[in-house]
Amino acid sequence: MALPSLSSFTCDWTYDVFLNFRGKDTRNNFTGNLYNSLQNQRGIQTFMDDEEIQKGEEITPTLLQAIEESRIFIAIFSPNYASSTFCLTELVTILECSMSQGRLFSPVFYDVDPSQIRYLTGTYAEAFKKHEERFGDDKHKMQKWRDALHQAANMSGWHFKPGYELEYKFIEKIVKAVSVKINRIPLHVAKNPVGLESQILEVISLLGLDSNEKVNMVGIYGIGGIGKSTTARAVHNLIADQFEGVCFLDDLRKREINHDLARLQEALLSDILGEKDIKVGDVYRGMSIIKRRLQRKKVLLILDNVDKGKQLQAFVGGDDWYGSGSKIIVTTRDKHLLASNGIVKVYEVKQLKNEKALELFSWHAFKNKKNYPGHLDIAKRAVSYCQGLPLALESPSKDIHEILKVSYDDLEEDEKGIFLDIACFFNSFEIGYVKEILYLHGFHAEDGIQELTDKSLMKIDTNGCVRMHDLIQDMGREIVRQESTLEPERRSRLWFSDDMHCSCFERK
Known part of the structure; x- marks a missing residue:
């Protein structure tokens, strides 16, 4: 599967519509009239190739570019x-690009029956x-043609028989x-969508766009600022046209x-049904209305920044709430929330590799893809500190700490203690040793570490060592520092040697 083009998820299309047709059959009648209605009457940018382009048998670079830059x-x-x-x-x-x-x-x-195309009968057989x-001799080419026709004939479209309907109304x-x-x-x-292509491709693959048999749910998880919402928005722009109804409920945690959830249910129904002033009364009635009115609609629903199970239940109480072929994307910082709500297809948004991180930093710092030689060392140090976290490459550190702290605020007191201990003392330590120390200090280490891992606040690497992102570690240490900014001895934890020396001296 090819990587999505930049224009695809930023919606920078050259053409709204690309027409594929046999010139001798329909250029001077139906297709010509359709083109005129789209392009000239409605201003819909439409590509209709001329007769010169169709003289050969191969797709020219110009035509290939037009296909790649078309939306429909x-x-x-x-x-x-x-x-x-x-x-x-x-x-x-076209079908390869579409899929x-x-x-x-x-x-x-x-003026042709879909079954004739599907099974190659009549003029298609001839x-x-x-x-x-x-x-x-070229069996591969022949099979690709057959497969393409069969695939197209199975898709939902429009059927016109001359004499049964007025052509201009059909075109309308x-x-x-x-x-x-x-x-x-x-x-x-994003202003500078760097490094998104492969992540989008992974999510689209999990969604299974070629399957219309059931409702498919995919979870996107990762630490704050890693690009979960950005990835979901890019996927939305790529695939939204394939659905009867679309709704993106952003930042559910904050909203x-x-x-209340009932008002958000009303927003969902309004977006998908195109009706204003929908009232559901309360959440439970809203759940019933969503199921009743949307269970036959093929929809794309994106629930962004979910942090509670009840939020999922309010919008997706069952896989029979929406029509076959519907796709639901959930973004969250909490991997466990996905598993506990039956979402088994999940994707963890990865940190940017150094090359992409440097490119993103350069766009924001120098307004250019390439950084200036005199600033290369500074740029590399900034990228190293941010460790592939996109938001950290774009925003001030104070904002980053506040965004990351949201996950900390959601922890139970026992889990907060474990998090602060790891941030202050045990990053990069062997997990068995860390658990042993935490147990000795009265913590429920096993459950607490699992919760921190689920919330993307830490990982266990392949060597069995604790790994916490430097920015998350800094956020944890800043929480402790704020306990007493001027008197270190009053803080719950000391890890900086000068602070410990000062504390011991004061106590003497």
């Missing part, structure tokens, strides 16, 4: 479509008989549907404080 693909299957090897090759390329990068593909069956004579339906899709406002991803 519409293939017009006409009676003699399959006789064009150019159309078939273009269809293969790998989450683009919407919609077929139009113009066309492939001729292709066999010409390309019989297509244009209206396209307008709804492209008028959906994309989410802001629940200011708005």
Whole structure:
């Protein structure tokens, strides 16, 4: 699967619609009229290749670029479509792009039955008989064409039979549907979206876009500032066009404080159904309404920054609440919350590798992808300190500490004690030794360490040693320092030699 292009998740499209069609069949009638309605009447940027482009059999670089820079693909299957090897090759390329990068593909069956395309009967059988004579030795190419037609014929689209419906009204339906899709406002991803491509690809793979059999839930977890929400927003922009309804509920932890869950349920229903002034009364009634009204809709729902199970239950009480093919993404700092709510497909957002971290830092510090030679040493030191945490490369350290401290504030008192001990004394120590010391100090070490791990506050590396991100360690030590900024001896923990010397001296 190819990496998504930058334009895909920042929604910087050149074309809203790309038309795939056989020129001799429909250029001067249906496809020409559809293009006119989209491009000239509605201002929807539409790519319709000219006759010169279709003279060869291979996809030209210009055409390939147009495919890569298009948001929606519409293939017009006409009676003699399959006789064009150019159309078939273009269809293969379009479907590969659609599946790998989450683009919407919609077929139009113009005076041809989908079953004829699916099973290669009638004119499609005749066309492939001729292709066999010409390309019989290239079985791989022939099979790719067959697979592409079969795949396209199984997709939801529009079916037109001349004489049964007025063509201009049929075109109006297509244009209206396209307008709804492209008028959906994309989410802001990041000013400088560096290092997102591979992470997006992992999440899309877990979502299983090619399966419409059931509701699929995926959890994205990691420490604060690592890019969970950014990744989710980028995935949203890539795949939103494939769903009947879309809702992104951002920062549920914060929004629940200011708005009760019932109001957020109303926002969900309003976004997906397109209705205003929906009232649910209370959370339990809202749960019932969501299930009743959305259980047949294919939706994309993203629940961002979830920190309580009740938030999940309010929006996804069961996998029968939404229609087949629905995808639900949950971002959280707490891996255990995902597991305890039955979300088994999870992705941990990774820290940026040094090269990407340096690139991101350069964008923010120097407004350029490349840093200046005189500042390279400073840039490398900053990147080393931030250890691949994107937000730390973009924001002041005070903001970072406040963001990271949210996870600490959620801990129980026993867990807070364990966290502070590790931050002050035991980072990089062997886990068995750390547990032993913590037990001696009266802590429930096993459970506490598991909780810290689930909340992405620490890890156990392959050598069995505790690993805490430097910024998280600094945040923990700052919590202790704030216990008494001027008198170290009053703090609960001392780890800096000068503070310990001062403390001992004062006590004498």
